[in-house]
Amino acid sequence: MPSKYSAEKASLGLRLGALGTLLFLYVPILIIFLYAFTTDEKTFSFPLPGLTTKWFGVALGRADLWSALTLSLQIALIATASALILGTLAAAAVYRSNFFGKDAISLLLILPIALPGIVTGIALRSAIGSLDIPFSYWTIVIGHATFCIVVVYNNVLARFRRMQGSQVEASMDLGANSFQTFRYVVLPNIATALLAGGMLAFALSFDEVIVTTFTAGQQTTLPIWIFSQLTRPRDRPVTNVVAMFVILITFLPIFFAQKISAEASDTEGDK
């Protein structure tokens, strides 16, 4: 196990390099937090001319932000719910049986996150155009679900594979039918994987912009609102506040999802 290496000390150069990389990952995020409090309206000047919390109030009062946020949340929730159902079904099928084309199915599910987002985006856009489907809330949800399914699928499948022994058979042997077995044995076993997969899916959907750009038409989700500010900045201080908000709302679920997964594989290692 690599942990035994902790006995040896890393060289100073390596430790500094590692620290440098870590800082590179996180300092920009801290800078966003900092700018949420700037008094500067027109530019991104540094050092900050002054500190204020008034932009939080301004952001709260903006109707366009509220509607973008509502749309994003709705989409993320529906996409996550669909991904939970479809991803779990697919994971259960792949786990319990051996069938022709099993590997192809895994590949197909992974494709939407393996290919650059723009491919999925323009593909969906082509389909929407070819079939003359009007842009709607549902065109966005459908786009998001394609890449959310795989994170639920991966999490749940990994948990199925870690499930100890013949629990499903044991449950049926003791008189439980398939529904009871799912409720009392399978669900408790995969619950945290569903939670982790669901949170990942939610965070992915909530700040997705590339695919959304192609499937949203004239609708504005929160990421699309931010993107419009990136190319044509009009409300700099408000954008800073929104950026901080998005970090919090996506970092936390991902953090907990990763922690759940890490703990699950840890208890595995202890056995």
Add this chain to the structure above:
Amino acid sequence: MLTRISTYFYRRPNLSLALLLGLPLLYMFVVYLGSLFALLLNSFYYLEEFTGLVVREFTLRTYVTVFSPTNLGIFGRTAGMAAAVTIADALIAFPLAYYIAKFASRRARTWLYIAVTVPLWSSYLVRVYSWKLILAKEGILSWFINLFHMNFLLDWLLSLPEIGGSSLSLSPIGMFIAFCYIWLPYMIVPIQTALERVPKSLIEASGDLGASASQTFRKVILPLAYPGVIAGSIFTFSLTLGDFIVPQSLGNSRFFIGQAVYSHQGTSGNIPLAAALTMGPVVIMIIYLLLARKTGAFDAL
């Protein structure tokens, strides 16, 4: 009642399997593969310039446009950027990946792993935005450069053709920094995974045989980390090829592939050309994957 339904399905394992798989497969086949097919189909249509309408008949003329000098320039520029980002990320990622894999305690390893993967999954757009703040003319980076009286260096860099621009936040250099930042976690994780597979005995054996620490590093650790680097490069390369957010936010009028696709489908409604242009990254990635497979990189994914 439920028991009777269960019994019915238990006797028909194939039917149960079909029911489980049916919904997700239907979704992926119809929505995803269907869309990919529509993409391919659209790339063989063309836009009638006078009417501005898409003509739905088979033609190769859109592909002819794809190979125009302008578009070839875009492909070259994008691939060059992707390559530069990939190399830089491999260099930046290595120390942290090496430290996590080989030196961190079990507890620290879990936390560092989470620290790397959280930005991998989240806040992509906002993390691009952070560089808008940092790279701005009046922003924090300029302030630092000023502090150390290095302005002449920055001015010289920005005056370079191809990679320069009016300010860091509107130049390929700025884009390069932002790309490196955004995709860095995708490089750290596979390198770390590859390094974790290097057994301790191998490093000790090298030491026993009289190799110095730096020799061990060069002759043993680097070659074994190589599949991880290749695996990471698949992500960094592919993601850079397809991205349009960074060029749109930090670039200038010199287009990148993603940006071209984005603008063709948007303002002019030229979906056929956008579709055909997208085939560029797809083909480049397929070639890249085929080459990468030979190095055994897929085991490190």
Add this chain to the structure above:
Amino acid sequence: MTNPAIQFEKISRHFGDVKAVDEVDLEIRDGEFFSMLGPSGSGKTTCLRMIAGFDRPTSGRILLYGQDVSDLPPFQRDVNTVFQDYALFPHMTIEGNIGYGLMIKKVPVSERKRQVDEMLDLVQLPGFHWRKPSQLSGGQRQRVALARALINHPKVLLLDEPLGALDLKLRQQMQVELKAIQKKVGITFIFVTHDQEEALTMSDRIAVFRDGKIEQIGTPAEIYERPATTFVAGFVGTSNLISGETAKRITGDARMFSVRPEKIHLATANEKIPAEMYSADGVVREVIYLGLYTRYMVELDGGETLVVIEQNLKSTSMDVLKAKDQPTRLLWSKDHINHLGA
């Protein structure tokens, strides 16, 4: 007369081209401790899984006390299983695990509790209600798995190599306990194992499996003393198989026969041959001292090597090692040979 507990009528189970179980007929009597013995891949586990309902026969019928259950799913069969890996539910307490079957049957909580207590006493784990499976040792998990199955009072209890994961001492202790529990509850036990000693110790009857077929069914004594085939003779204990010229020289009959190593007496080269004994002359080639007994490899004049086991009743390792490379005469009672069909 009651119906047999389990009856196989020409049961086959094919996996593609592989005949895991091939037209097996079998009757297991009410209340007996029945073992299915065989090497891995011999079809014994598949037979067990078909009785439980996890696997369905490709052809044939399985009767449980006269009722055809071939087509019933596991949750509709009055049969319970103790799994090789125990398959305890890790998210439930011991009480939850043992009471699972009763909960599914919607037995009221108080009654369930009473029965769980009873079971915990039966398997000697009183007071373990609130522990989790991960807090138990292998032997304790084994007992919980047993209690979880027995609480449902199944008509037949299936045990799939349940002792395989335990160390030798614990295994021997559990063998005795299992047998005692079976006597107490009076349920038919079907025990799958590849360990011949385990099968001989506990069973009323044993079926020896090979390549999807049953080679022999009989009591432990029958299987051991009168193996029907060379496979059974070799798989259950150690056997010396003698055939052809040498057999003819010893018994006057060229048919193949087997003789167990412990039945052979190692005598001095010129010892007189009693009338009720067979004899063979040879040289001791190898002496392996094993504490309780000593194993000798004796090369007969005809070229075959026989294994002889003698208990170290009086001898020490110094004594037995002197026998190496000495000529010897082997003697054994005429009753102790067993002619084999094939």
